[in-house]
Amino acid sequence: MRSLVLLLVAAPLLAQSPAMKPIVLHADRVLDGKGHVIAGGTVTVTGDKISKVDKAATGAATYDLKGLTLLPGMIDAHSHLTWYFNRQGRYHTNGDGDTPIQSMLSTAGNAYATLMAGFTTIQSPGSPEDKDLREWIALGQIPGPRVITSLNPLSNNRLGPDSLRAIVRRRKAEGADVIKIFASASIRDGGAQTMTDEQLQAICSEAKAQGLRTMVHAHSSESIKASVLAGCDQIEHGVFANDETLKLMADHHVYFDPQVCLVFRNYLDNRAKYDGIGNYNEAGFAAMEKALPLASAMFTRAIHTPGLKVIFGTDAVAGAHGRNAEELVCRVQASGQSPIDAITSATSLGAEALRMGDQIGSIAPGMQADMIAVQGDPTKDITALRRVMFVMKGGKVYKNEK
Numbered sequence: 001m002r003s004l005v006l007l008l009v010a011a012p013l014l015a016q017s018p019a020m021k022p023i024v025l026h027a028d029r030v031l032d033g034k035g036h037v038i039a040g041g042t043v044t045v046t047g048d049k050i051s052k053v054d055k056a057a058t059g060a061a062t063y064d065l066k067g068l069t070l071l072p073g074m075i076d077a078h079s080h081l082t083w084y085f086n087r088q089g090r091y092h093t094n095g096d097g098d099t100p101i102q103s104m105l106s107t108a109g110n111a112y113a114t115l116m117a118g119f120t121t122i123q124s125p126g127s128p129e130d131k132d133l134r135e136w137i138a139l140g141q142i143p144g145p146r147v148i149t150s151l152n153p154l155s156n157n158r159l160g161p162d163s164l165r166a167i168v169r170r171r172k173a174e175g176a177d178v179i180k181i182f183a184s185a186s187i188r189d190g191g192a193q194t195m196t197d198e199q200l201q202a203i204c205s206e207a208k209a210q211g212l213r214t215m216v217h218a219h220s221s222e223s224i225k226a227s228v229l230a231g232c233d234q235i236e237h238g239v240f241a242n243d244e245t246l247k248l249m250a251d252h253h254v255y256f257d258p259q260v261c262l263v264f265r266n267y268l269d270n271r272a273k274y275d276g277i278g279n280y281n282e283a284g285f286a287a288m289e290k291a292l293p294l295a296s297a298m299f300t301r302a303i304h305t306p307g308l309k310v311i312f313g314t315d316a317v318a319g320a321h322g323r324n325a326e327e328l329v330c331r332v333q334a335s336g337q338s339p340i341d342a343i344t345s346a347t348s349l350g351a352e353a354l355r356m357g358d359q360i361g362s363i364a365p366g367m368q369a370d371m372i373a374v375q376g377d378p379t380k381d382i383t384a385l386r387r388v389m390f391v392m393k394g395g396k397v398y399k400n401e402k
């Protein structure tokens with residue numbers, strides 16, 4: 001309890017309040033998040049918004065980010081902030097002895113690590129604790145990225161269409177921003193379709209009627225196809241997506257959020273911490289090892305599929321928070337994506353998928369002042385994203401190591 005009080009008291013000191021006086025940022029280059037590079041650009045922030053973008057240095061800078069590249073705060077479309085390793089060095093599960101307060105402190109720690117790593121917005125597909133986390137961060141009580149959440153995901157494939165529709169309406173009433181659905185098994189269990197076409201149609205059509213987006217966990221081509229034809233908005237993972245399903249997603253303007261390395265490597269590197277819990281067993285780890293080259297090859301086919309909107313989500317779990325950008329490094333170095341496209345996927349395209357493209361994900365007048373600065377030039381060397389020196393969210397500076 002004492003540490004919770006300390007955290008809540010100390011946290012606001014980490015952030016400098018948005019001044020009414022404009023803040024002027026000057027950097028070696030500004031990436032607008034939509035593929036443009038402004039050499040030697042200057043960005044002015046008034047309150048919580050960007051008020052001006054200049055193509056050159058204009059007067060004295062409040063923050064002279066020399067040697068750095070300024071870009072929009074990154075967006076991770078798939079992060080599980082509530083997943084952590086307990087003090088016994090094991091993946092936390094209910095019943096391991098941790099109290100809800102201890103779990104929430106670990107979650108707050110993950111949120112802080114994620115923000116410091118340059119991610120100013122995350123989408124969480126599935127945990128009821130997100131509701132308070134979202135609110136406390138939004139109030140500025142604790143430092144963290146903006147949280148968009150599905151609250152509890154929908155995975156029960158024994159329910160009829162009417163019951164599923166009722167759950168969608170209940171999630172909306174509970175405050176969910178998005179509906180998360182499991183249409184296929186985990187990669188550790190083979191990834192085959194688990195919900196019927198009819199069940200998927202019920203969920204995605206009801207969500208649409210309620211004005212909510214849908215994001216669907218789907219690995220097999222069949223489960224992706226069924227989800228796309230059911231009118232769902234975004235597909236997660238898709239390790240076994242074939243060319244036909246990649247094209248189908250493009251034709252239906254469905255966003256695709258695949259992963260190529262971080263999630264798999266994180267599990268394999270932390271095997272002892274997960275081993276023996278649920279499907280984290282011999283067969284499960286073998287399946288993830290096998291998924292690595294498949295996912296990488298699939299990703300390369302995905303980014304070469306005309307019209308397919310490939311966004312950025314890491315599926316960050318315990319062990320991966322704060323290392324989210326490693327997935328971008330893999331996408332560029334192992335799967336052949338251009339650095340500028342990788343950055344766009346984690347900024348303006350990610351914002352568009354969240355239907356927040358008019359608020360976040362790009363540097364332009366009127367946008368939220370969510371910006372980060374990294375050492376070096378990430379358009380030439382993607383590993384620059386590992387060197388986040390400056391973080392601003394909503395006009396508040398949360399990190400300044402320049």
Ligand SMILES: [Zn+2]
Binds near residue numbers: 078080125315
């Ligand atoms: Zn996930």
